[in-house]
Amino acid sequence: MGKQNLLCNYCTLLIVSVLLFLISCVGFNDKGTGSDLNNTSEIVESLNFSYDPFSNTYDADFHSKVFSNLLLNENSTHFVATKSDTSQLESLFVEIKRGYSLEKGTVDSLIERQYHNFPHAMDVLVTTHLLLESGGRVFLTDEEEAALLIAALGHDALHSGVFNSFLIRSNHPYALEDGNKSIQEKRSLKFLLNALDANSIFVSEKGASDQEKDTNMNSRKLIQEAILWTDMARHKEQVDSVKEVLPILISKLNKARKKQDLSNSQLGSSHSDIENGIDLSSELPSEVRHLVAGFILHCADVSNLGKPWVLSEKWAFLVCSEFFTQGDLEKQLKMDVSMNCDRESTSIPKSQINFGKYVIEELYQLLAKIISDGGGQIIENYKNNQARWAELFAEEEKSGKRYEYSKLRQI
Numbered sequence: 001m002g003k004q005n006l007l008c009n010y011c012t013l014l015i016v017s018v019l020l021f022l023i024s025c026v027g028f029n030d031k032g033t034g035s036d037l038n039n040t041s042e043i044v045e046s047l048n049f050s051y052d053p054f055s056n057t058y059d060a061d062f063h064s065k066v067f068s069n070l071l072l073n074e075n076s077t078h079f080v081a082t083k084s085d086t087s088q089l090e091s092l093f094v095e096i097k098r099g100y101s102l103e104k105g106t107v108d109s110l111i112e113r114q115y116h117n118f119p120h121a122m123d124v125l126v127t128t129h130l131l132l133e134s135g136g137r138v139f140l141t142d143e144e145e146a147a148l149l150i151a152a153l154g155h156d157a158l159h160s161g162v163f164n165s166f167l168i169r170s171n172h173p174y175a176l177e178d179g180n181k182s183i184q185e186k187r188s189l190k191f192l193l194n195a196l197d198a199n200s201i202f203v204s205e206k207g208a209s210d211q212e213k214d215t216n217m218n219s220r221k222l223i224q225e226a227i228l229w230t231d232m233a234r235h236k237e238q239v240d241s242v243k244e245v246l247p248i249l250i251s252k253l254n255k256a257r258k259k260q261d262l263s264n265s266q267l268g269s270s271h272s273d274i275e276n277g278i279d280l281s282s283e284l285p286s287e288v289r290h291l292v293a294g295f296i297l298h299c300a301d302v303s304n305l306g307k308p309w310v311l312s313e314k315w316a317f318l319v320c321s322e323f324f325t326q327g328d329l330e331k332q333l334k335m336d337v338s339m340n341c342d343r344e345s346t347s348i349p350k351s352q353i354n355f356g357k358y359v360i361e362e363l364y365q366l367l368a369k370i371i372s373d374g375g376g377q378i379i380e381n382y383k384n385n386q387a388r389w390a391e392l393f394a395e396e397e398k399s400g401k402r403y404e405y406s407k408l409r410q411i
Contacts, residue, residue: 044069049377050308051126053119063122064093067153070129071146088199092150095195096121099157099188106160107172110329113161115319121153123315127300128152131367134374135269139249139292141281147202147219148293151226152300154192159184162326163338164233170333182231189227193220222290229294230301235359242295242366245288249370252280268372292370299367299378305352305360305385306378312385317405320348348403349393356386 044066068089100118105111128149137145160167160174164183167175178186196202202220204213229238253269256278269278281289304315320340327341340351364382368375392403 047126047130049127049130049306049374049381050311051123051130052311053122053126054314060097063097064090067093067125067149070125070149088201092195092199092201093153095198096154096157096192099154099191099195100159103158103160107162107167108329110325110332111161111322112325113159113322115315115322116156116159116161121156123304124155124297124300125149125152127303128297131296131300131371131374133274134271134377135273135371136292136296136374138253138269138273138278138280139284140289143215143219144222144281144289144293147222148226148297150196150201151192151223151293152297154188154195155227155230155297155301156184156188157191158187161322162329164231166326166330166338169335182228182233185228185231189224192223192227196220196223218286221286222293225290226294226297229298235298235363238291238295238298239363239366241291242370245291246366246369248288249280249284249292252283253278256280268368268370268375270371270373295367295370299363299375302360302363303378305356306364306382307385308381309385309388312381313388313405316348316352320346320351347393347396348405349389349396352389353386353393356382356389 068086071089072086097118100116100121104113129152132140132145132148140148164175164180166172167183168180174183174187177183202216202223204216208216228234250267253273257263257273257276260276260278262273262276262278284292304312304319306312307315323338323341324343324346327337327343327346330337330341340346360382364375364379368379395401396403
């Protein structure tokens with residue numbers, strides 16, 4: 001009798017488990033994360049600056065379809081006017097994603113890439129899309145927008161989880177591959193260009209017209225320049241360069257508005273400019289368009305300080321945690337510990353305050369002058385976040401207790 005009861009209980013448990021699995025599958029598909037590209041399209045249209053790349057509702061297949069949907073759907077704002085198809089882009093996506101898992105432990109087992117990983121790549125991809133959609137695309141051609149989105153996804157592939165300066169100081173072989181400038185950015189770029197070649201994207205086939213060849217060459221050049229601009233060592237150089245072209249961008253923008261009898265009260269581009277058909281790409285030389293594209297990618301790359309607090313705090317914790325593993329390795333190697341890499345002395349709130357004050361604030365302000373809608377949202381979030389970090393730092397100073405990240409903490 002005891003064995004029969006046990007068998008009955010086991011069967012009941014098995015049936016319940018199967019039912020729960022089937023229910024979970026139905027719920028999963030209802031969230032639009034299944035294979036239906038139309039559902040994915042609806043979610044793409046609803047993307048905003050609160051996008052959470054860590055959400056369990058987003059699986060690899062969903063992310064792949066978001067990527068290809070952004071680039072191939074004719075209703076998308078970034079439609080690729082090339083011969084690329086869904087299978088090529090999905091294959092490219094898989095290859096790029098693989099690039100974010102290849103460098104694990106290559107520098108040292110102590111290094112944990114908690115920030116420079118695939119969720120960061122998806123976050124930068126979506127943020128780049130949002131900045132384009134909120135006004136940035138008036139400065140670029142369709143193909144350049146597509147190239148920029150591809151660059152956004154692949155910009156940190158092969159990242160080893162340490163600073164370029166660490167690779168140089170430790171005489172790492174990577175520092176000897178292609179000079180001591182933009183070491184990781186160059187490696188990411190080479191990986192991405194090889195992935196594009198393997199999938200015949202932005203590659204001129206035999207019999208291609210001169211126009212097609214020029215378009216593909218221009219797209220690859222934009223990808224190259226945009227990724228190299230993500231090197232923080234070039235931050236000031238980029239900001240200064242964008243400041244120089246800002247008057248030209250605004251002048252042409254307001255002139256186009258005036259031609260269409262539109263209000264030019266807003267300084268930077270906006271979504272309404274896109275809706276009104278303003279396109280300045282033919283009036284700007286490729287050098288300026290590429291500079292703007294690189295600036296958009298750089299802003300997206302460091303946009304975590306300008307995201308809603310719950311996301312911004314998590315990104316801050318993850319990037320500092322990654323820095324701390326570099327600091328642990330530097331201590332082990334008897335090297336001077338890099339700034340913000342000592343887990344014993346670094347205050348996360350203070351590091352965010354200082355990074356914002358001395359680096360990011362000027363960047364965000366410049367972004368808002370070029371792209372009013374997206375830049376304005378990022379600036380507003382940034383100010384709120386800085387106030388919150390100031391409160392947390394004050395709590396540290398008053399209590400003598402170090403800040404601890406809590407995913408339950410709210411504004």
